[in-house]
Amino acid sequence: MSQTIAFLPPRADVLSQRARIIADLATLLPEGGLVHEARELVPFETDAYVAYRQLPLAVALPRTTQEVSAVLEYCNRHGIPVVPRGAGTSLCGGAIPQPDAVVLGLSRMSAILEVDLENRVARVQAGVTNLSISETVGPEGFFYAPDPSSQLACTIGGNIGMNSGGAHCLKYGVTTNNLLGVTLVLMDGTVITLGGSHLDAAGYDLLGLVCGSEGQLGVVTEATVRILAKAEGARPVLFGFATSREAGACVADVIAAGIIPVAIEFMDKQAIEICEAFAKAGYPLHVGALLIVEVEGSEAEMEAMLAAIVAIARRHGVMTVRESQSATEAALIWKGRKAAFGATGRIADYICMDGTVPLGKLSHVLQRTEEICTGLGLRVANVFHAGDGNMHPLILFNANDPAEAAKAETAGNEILKVCVEAGGCLTGEHGVGIEKRDLMRFQFSDADLAQQMAVRYAFDADWLLNPSKVFPLDGRPAA
Amino acid sequence: MNEVHHPQSEAEACDLIRQAAEAGTALSLIGGNTRAGLGNRVAADAVLCSTGLAGIVDYEPGEMVMTARAGTPLGAIEAALSANNQMLAFEPVDHRGIMGTQGEPTIGGVFLSNASGPRRLSAGAARDSLLGIRFVNGRGAAIRAGGRVMKNVTGLDLVKLLAGSHGTLGFVTEVTFRVLPRPESEATIVLRGLDDATATKAMAAAMAQPADVSAAAHVPQAVARTLPEASGQAGAVTALRLEGLSASVTVRAASLAARLSDFAPVDTLDAAASAGLWRAIRDVTPLQAHQERPLWRVSVAPATGHRLIADLRHHAEIDALCDWQGGLVWLEMGGAPQADLLRRTVAALGGGHATLMRASEDARAGLSAFEPQPAPIAALSARIKAKLDPAGIFSPGRMAPVLRSGVGTTGRTG
Ligand SMILES: Cc1cc2nc3c(=O)[nH]c(=O)nc-3n(C[C@H](O)[C@H](O)[C@H](O)COP(=O)(O)OP(=O)(O)OC[C@H]3O[C@@H](n4cnc5c(N)ncnc54)[C@H](O)[C@@H]3O)c2cc1C
Ligand SMILES: Cc1cc2nc3c(=O)[nH]c(=O)nc-3n(C[C@H](O)[C@H](O)[C@H](O)COP(=O)(O)OP(=O)(O)OC[C@H]3O[C@@H](n4cnc5c(N)ncnc54)[C@H](O)[C@@H]3O)c2cc1C
Numbered sequence: 056m057s058q059t060i061a062f063l064p065p066r067a068d069v070l071s072q073r074a075r076i077i078a079d080l081a082t083l084l085p086e087g088g089l090v091h092e093a094r095e096l097v098p099f100e101t102d103a104y105v106a107y108r109q110l111p112l113a114v115a116l117p118r119t120t121q122e123v124s125a126v127l128e129y130c131n132r133h134g135i136p137v138v139p140r141g142a143g144t145s146l147c148g149g150a151i152p153q154p155d156a157v158v159l160g161l162s163r164m165s166a167i168l169e170v171d172l173e174n175r176v177a178r179v180q181a182g183v184t185n186l187s188i189s190e191t192v193g194p195e196g197f198f199y200a201p202d203p204s205s206q207l208a209c210t211i212g213g214n215i216g217m218n219s220g221g222a223h224c225l226k227y228g229v230t231t232n233n234l235l236g237v238t239l240v241l242m243d244g245t246v247i248t249l250g251g252s253h254l255d256a257a258g259y260d261l262l263g264l265v266c267g268s269e270g271q272l273g274v275v276t277e278a279t280v281r282i283l284a285k286a287e288g289a290r291p292v293l294f295g296f297a298t299s300r301e302a303g304a305c306v307a308d309v310i311a312a313g314i315i316p317v318a319i320e321f322m323d324k325q326a327i328e329i330c331e332a333f334a335k336a337g338y339p340l341h342v343g344a345l346l347i348v349e350v351e352g353s354e355a356e357m358e359a360m361l362a363a364i365v366a367i368a369r370r371h372g373v374m375t376v377r378e379s380q381s382a383t384e385a386a387l388i389w390k391g392r393k394a395a396f397g398a399t400g401r402i403a404d405y406i407c408m409d410g411t412v413p414l415g416k417l418s419h420v421l422q423r424t425e426e427i428c429t430g431l432g433l434r435v436a437n438v439f440h441a442g443d444g445n446m447h448p449l450i451l452f453n454a455n456d457p458a459e460a461a462k463a464e465t466a467g468n469e470i471l472k473v474c475v476e477a478g479g480c481l482t483g484e485h486g487v488g489i490e491k492r493d494l495m496r497f498q499f500s501d502a503d504l505a506q507q508m509a510v511r512y513a514f515d516a517d518w519l520l521n522p523s524k525v526f527p528l529d530g531r532p533a534a
Numbered sequence: 535m536n537e538v539h540h541p542q543s544e545a546e547a548c549d550l551i552r553q554a555a556e557a558g559t560a561l562s563l564i565g566g567n568t569r570a571g572l573g574n575r576v577a578a579d580a581v582l583c584s585t586g587l588a589g590i591v592d593y594e595p596g597e598m599v600m601t602a603r604a605g606t607p608l609g610a611i612e613a614a615l616s617a618n619n620q621m622l623a624f625e626p627v628d629h630r631g632i633m634g635t636q637g638e639p640t641i642g643g644v645f646l647s648n649a650s651g652p653r654r655l656s657a658g659a660a661r662d663s664l665l666g667i668r669f670v671n672g673r674g675a676a677i678r679a680g681g682r683v684m685k686n687v688t689g690l691d692l693v694k695l696l697a698g699s700h701g702t703l704g705f706v707t708e709v710t711f712r713v714l715p716r717p718e719s720e721a722t723i724v725l726r727g728l729d730d731a732t733a734t735k736a737m738a739a740a741m742a743q744p745a746d747v748s749a750a751a752h753v754p755q756a757v758a759r760t761l762p763e764a765s766g767q768a769g770a771v772t773a774l775r776l777e778g779l780s781a782s783v784t785v786r787a788a789s790l791a792a793r794l795s796d797f798a799p800v801d802t803l804d805a806a807a808s809a810g811l812w813r814a815i816r817d818v819t820p821l822q823a824h825q826e827r828p829l830w831r832v833s834v835a836p837a838t839g840h841r842l843i844a845d846l847r848h849h850a851e852i853d854a855l856c857d858w859q860g861g862l863v864w865l866e867m868g869g870a871p872q873a874d875l876l877r878r879t880v881a882a883l884g885g886g887h888a889t890l891m892r893a894s895e896d897a898r899a900g901l902s903a904f905e906p907q908p909a910p911i912a913a914l915s916a917r918i919k920a921k922l923d924p925a926g927i928f929s930p931g932r933m934a935p936v937l938r939s940g941v942g943t944t945g946r947t948g
Contacts, residue, residue, distance in 0.1 A: 173738045173837040174861075196742060218687045229685060231694070232662050245910045252835035253861055255648060255659055256698065257887030257905035258933065259915050263661060263694025267687045287744040311596030313619065313715025352746065353789075356782030411683040414597050443684045483685035491688070498688055502675045506922070507690040513917035525689065 059464065060107065060148075060489045062523040065155035069112065069135050076135060077113050080157065083125040088163075090114040099140065099158050103205075104148035104490055106406075106454070111138065111152030116160045120238055120246055120276040123159065127274065128244025130157055136519050137242070139270035141182060141213030144205045146407055147488030149217065149269050153523055159274055161212045167191050168277065174252045175282050176235060181212030181275045185219075188280065197282040200227035203484070204393045212275045218267030220484040222392065223349070225442035226317040227283070229484065231266040236279035239265060239272075242515040252279060264510070269486050270521040272514040286351035289317065291388045292361060294368050295342030295375035299323050299437070302344035303418035305371040306441045309348075310414055314363055319442035320347040320392050323421070326399075326438040326449070333398030336391030337384070339375050346441065347392055395438040396449070403434070403451040404460075406490075408467050410474030411445045411483035423473045424448045431462045445483035446474070472497055487525045495527055508532055536562070536579065540586035544668065544676055544707045550582065551705060552674030555925040563701030563929050565605060565643030568635045574903050576929045584642050587707050590614055592682075599665065599682050601710040604642025611641050615713055623714040624660045625651035631822045632829060632864075633892050642706050648698030651816040652749035652775070655858045661697035663711045669696060669704035672923030682710045695918070701929040703922045717777035720748075721787045722808035725772040725798040730754055730840035733772040734860045736797040738837065740774045741859055745790045749775040749812060750859040752840075757820035757853050762810040772798075773811060820855055821866045828871040828893040829864065834886035836861035845879050846872075861886075873901040904933050 069076070081089045090096060091113040101108035112135070117123045130137050136156040143150045152158045161182035169178040170192055177188055177199065185206040188199040202221035203209055209219070215237065220229040227233065236250030249262040256262055265272050296302040299321075306319055322330065322338075322345045331338045338345060346368075350360040365376055379385040399405050412420045421437060428435040428450060439447035448470055452463035471481050471491065475498050481491045495504060508526055512518070518531070539561075541547040554561050562578035566585065584605035592601040595618040602611060608626065615621055626644050630636060643649075645667075650659040666680030679692035696703055725736055733752040740747050753761060755770040774794075776786050791800045803811060814820070821829060834842055839860035846852055851868025865876070871893050880886045887905035890898065907915060920926075 171835075172742065174835045175738075175741060176835075196744070218691075220685055224685070228658060228662065231691070232658050241910075241914070247908070247910050247914070249911070251885045253833045253838075253886040254654065254858060255650075255833055255887075257833075257889075258907050258911065259703075259918065260648070260661060260694045260698050261911070261914070261918075263691055263697070266694075267691050271690075284742050284744050286746075307596060310598065315715070352744075352778075352782055353785045355785045356779060359779045359781045411685045413594070413599070413683060415594065440685070445683075445685045478681070479683050480681045480686045480688045482688050483683070484687055486687050487689065495689065498681075500678070503678050504689070506671060506675070506677045506679075507692060509921040510690055510692065510695070510918055513914065513921050 060493065061528060062153045062489070063528060065153060066134065066136070069155040073112055076133070079129060080113060080115055080126060083129060084115055084122055085118060088116045088118070088122070090116065099143070099152060099160070102143040102145040102148060102150040104146055104151065104488065107148055107151055107489065109152060109154055111156050111158045112154060114158040114160055116163050118163050120240060123240045123274055123276050124244040124246050126157070126159060127240055127242055131243045131517070131519060134517060134519065136522050138521050139212070139216065139274045141210030141216070142184070142208045144209045144213065145217065145488060146409070146485045147482065147490035149486050149488035149521070149524060151489065161210060161276070164276060171252065172197065176252050176279050177282050178277065178279045179211055180277055182210050185209050185211060185214055188282070192282050196285050198285050199280055199282055200233050201230050204396065211278050211280065215266050215275050215278060216268070216270045217484065217486040220440065220445065222318045222320055222440060224440065225319060226315055231263060233281045234262065234266055234278060235281055237262060237265060237275045238277035240274045240276060242273065242520050250279065269488065269525050271511055271525060272520070287353050288357060289349055289351035289385070290357050291347050291349040291379055291385050293338065293375065293377040293388065294346040294348060294373050295339045296344045296371065296373055297342065299344040299421045300418045301371045302346050303421060303441070305346065305368050305373070306417060307414045308367050308371070309364055310442065312363065312367060314360060316348050316350050316360065316364070316442065318347065318349040321437065321439050321441035323437040325434065325436035326395060329398050329402060329436055330391040330395050330438070333401065334387070334391035334394045336387045338391060342374055347388060392438070399436060399449050399451070404454040405449045405451050406463055406467050407485070408446065408448045408450070408470050409482045409485040410471050410479055411443065412474050412477045412479035414444050416477040416479070417441065417444060420446060420473055420477055424470050427469045428466050431466050433462060433466055444479065468494060489524055492525055493527055501530065505532055536581050538581040538583055540583050542586045544587070544670065547582070547670050547705055547707060548674045548676055551670050551672065554580070554927050555672055555674060558925060558927070560927050560930050563705050565640030565646070566607070566638045568630055568637045568639045568643070574931050574934060576932050578929065582705055584640060584706070591708065595620060598713050599710065600713055601682065601708060602641050603708050604640060604706045606641045607638040608641055608644060609638060619716045620713045621716045623653060623657040623663050623712065625653040625816060626660065627651045628817045632818045634825045641709055645697050645709050646699060646701055646706060652751060652812055652857050655750060656748045657714065661694055664693055664697050664709060665712055666710035667693055667696055667706050668708040669706040671704050672925055672927055677704070680710070684712060700932050702933050703919060703928065705928070719780040719783045720775060720777045720805050720808050721783050722803040722811055723774045723776070723787060723790050723794065724801040724803055725794060726801065727769040728752070728772050728798055729770070730843055732797060733770065734837055734840045736772055736794055737774070737859045740790060740794060743790060743793055745776060745786045746778065747774050748777045751815045751857040752860060753815065753820060753855050757855055760820045760823070761814050762807070773815070775808060775812060815855070815857060818855060818864050821853060821864055824866065825892070826894060828867045828897055829891045830867070830871070830876060830888050831891050832863040832865055832876070832880060832886060832888040834861055834863065834880060835884055838883045838886070839863045841883055842879055845883070846876065849875055871897050871901060877905065
């Protein structure tokens with residue numbers, strides 16, 4: 056892809072000291088805890104925003120909070136940028152390194168420290184995968200609610216970095232609503248504990264500020280998360296519509312009627328075909344748009360909710376309604392949805408947008424998305440969390456064709472402008488990273504951005520943590 | 535008497551604040567001021583009040599989102615929501631009873647104190663409902679943070695930072711928040727006569743069930759007699775609320791009652807009785823009678839609340855009531871506030887925080903109403919405060935730790 060997004064110029068003084076820095080860092084880490092051979096650095100050169108890649112100076116893989124603190128304190132003292140990294144599944148380039156940076160990887164801190172069922176919390180290290188929490192507490196009848204499609208791989212530290220969501224956030228909220236505490240290491244090495252097993256903050260809500268801060272305020276080494284009792288039953292139901300417009304209007308009416316299912320996922324024709332070909336989920340292929348609506352609870356509750364939803368769908372001319380008849384079928388329906396990005400990646404290169412819009416604007420924004428992409432001669436597949444208006448247009452292109460790649464970036468930017476104009480935002484759950492950094496002024500005034508950056512300075516005065524991300528490179532205030 | 539400013543527009547607020555910053559005039563930021571007397575004493579030269587900024591700006595019931603000016607009376611918000619069969623998810627407390635104050639709380643004041651009631655346990659705190667704000671920083675610049683959509687990770691979440699900042703970081707002019715449909719029905723399972731420890735076990739057992747309990751509280755025998763007739767009278771009350779579609783509430787109530795019958799005889803309160811009981815718990819009516827006694831609001835891990843009460847009973851005369859599955863403890867002290875003893879005990883039991891909600895002027899002098907923060911967090915908070923309010927003019931001292939002498943240790947830092 057066209058390398059149009061810039062990183063900060065590497066600090067020459069850091070690059071020239073590479074050998075010494077590596078030698079020093081090695082003394083702060085256990086055997087094998089520092090990666091610096093070019094060959095071994097390759098796995099860290101990018102994240103899931105693969106269009107951009109560059110090798111870091113080195114990768115530190117600490118095992119304890121104390122080691123994280125020592126590495127940060129050293130880097131702070133010597134003015135060395137640090138890029139925190141979980142599993143590197145960021146879709147916005149949030150974990151992409153830069154040549155003068157030390158990547159601080161949390162992958163070796165992956166223990167579940169404590170499961171406390173009485174208080175319904177789990178205390179985990181930051182490198183633990185999202186799914187492993189639910190797997191650990193599952194046999195006891197509990198789960199961890201935020202469920203990004205990448206949950207098999209992504210880490211809780213990365214989830215906190217991006218305030219990640221998932222299909223079931225409509226009912227249960229995103230990471231910030233399910234996070235009770237963290238151990239955070241500041242850039243100068245100071246270790247602080249925010250929150251715990253109790254609710255709400257004493258003093259300022261620093262936990263809320265840190266969640267979604269994309270590794271710019273500190274490095275999370277431990278987290279306390281809320282776990283919830285699993286519902287008695289859950290049932291995904293497929294609703295097929297002739298067009299996206301009818302499906303979009305149905306979503307808005309369901310919510311307006313005061314019905315909040317656990318999930319309402321949307322797929323357009325392109326996405327249905329891609330997912331069905333890959334997952335054989337049994338999606339209807341004759342429809343123009345599909346909703347996966349999941350209800351949960353007791354049999355009585357699911358019945359009552361479904362009846363109300365079906366009545367609304369009928370008003371919007373629903374063509375097919377299919378309830379899953381078994382656990383296997385239900386799993387298959389979700390498998391198709393959760394595989395959407397992977398399946399798309401098999402047929403083309405794609406970039407995934409993440410704007411959120413007010414529900415009343417869904418149909419309008421879908422239509423504009425289609426127009427923008429066809430106008431540029433590109434294909435687009437839409438698969439997203441419709442219940443909360445979080446759209447994911449997947450813009451398909453050929454990465455070997457620089458002109459087409461540039462068009463895809465243009466289309467993405469245009470779509471995000473439409474989202475902001477509709478009263479929405481640039482990113483609902485994937486984060487800003489480098490991808491949307493230079494679009495921040497679409498959404499925020501200079502004063503808004505200046506205030507956010509000023510707060511950032513209170514954490515990291517020398518702007519060393521993940522410094523090329525989130526805020527436009529020009530117009531950064533002095534400390 | 536300090537001068538009170540009532541700006542009628544955000545632009546006017548910007549001008550007032552810019553001038554105050556230049557002159558170094560400290561401002562006490564207030565809404566309806568129904569919580570006057572809370573927090574530490576503010577050393578301010580003038581008052582900046584939000585009530586001139588009133589009115590609902592935008593309300594889309596279909597999108598479950600409302601935008602209102604910060605000084606809008608909470609009552610007006612609740613009336614508009616109620617007309618559309620919607621509500622604030624976090625169930626704000628009407629604290630006028632426990633604090634003996636009058637006046638009209640504002641929607642801004644509710645979010646600025648992150649004030650949440652019983653449903654906080656299942657539906658999140660006030661801050662979780664808050665989607666976006668407009669505020670004026672200490673330089674007099676109008677800032678927008680967040681937005682009006684539920685999912686939004688664009689930039690730093692200043693919305694959360696401002697929520698619960700008690701008027702020390704910015705003057706909020708407008709709030710945008712998520713609302714929820716009012717449940718079609720509710721019922722409450724009541725267990726009677728449990729001691730505090732057993733009640734905690736019962737509440738944990740209920741929350742481990744797939745029953746979608748929306749609130750869980752325990753009112754010990756000593757204070758239960760002031761509860762509404764249908765629920766109180768005969769000893770301690772442990773209450774578990776279920777909300778939702780009528781058919782589902784009935785089914786869940788039956789199965790939860792069956793699960794909990796080993797703990798104690800079980801009663802089920804119908805919708806009206808349930809609503810009355812939870813209003814009393816929300817507003818802490820059992821601890822309203824003795825306005826002269828200090829009242830604390832303590833947040834600890836749910837299983838810890840009853841141990842806190844038991845440990846303190848060895849040293850002090852107390853009455854208490856537990857919400858949030860046992861984790862929110864309203865503590866009424868018989869004599870002095872005993873701040874050090876209380877906070878030491880909370881820390882020893884694994885941590886949490888205690889806020890002094892009510893006490894005489896004398897008793898309040900010289901103690902920190904808010905939980906003092908460990909040094910590195912206090913320092914970080916002071917740096918953040920300086921980035922929003924460089925001249926230190928917003929409600930100086932309100933959240934700052936207090937020395938024995940009664941003077942804010944950090945001067946104008948918070
Ligand atoms: C196929 C696929 C599907 C996806 N589906 C979803 C989805 O449904 N919902 C969703 O929200 N996202 C989704 N994502 C995006 C991504 O998985 C999430 O952003 C995830 O939370 C990133 O976690 P990670 O461990 O990979 O973090 P990384 O990518 O390594 O890092 C993400 C950010 O967090 C920072 N960070 C990482 N660890 C820490 C730490 N310990 N302390 C401080 N900062 C840290 C990094 O610096 C970076 O800015 C998807 C991605 C893919 C590839
Ligand atoms: C520590 C504490 C905990 C509380 N906990 C709860 C609780 O759990 N549940 C509950 O329901 N109630 C709680 N309350 C009461 C809660 O404060 C009131 O519901 C609400 O504040 C009343 O609104 P008001 O307009 O009268 O606020 P006021 O009394 O005027 O102000 C409340 C606070 O918000 C600030 N403030 C108000 N408006 C603005 C504004 N526009 N810009 C900036 N700052 C502003 C003030 O400085 C003050 O600190 C608590 C209060 C305190 C102090």
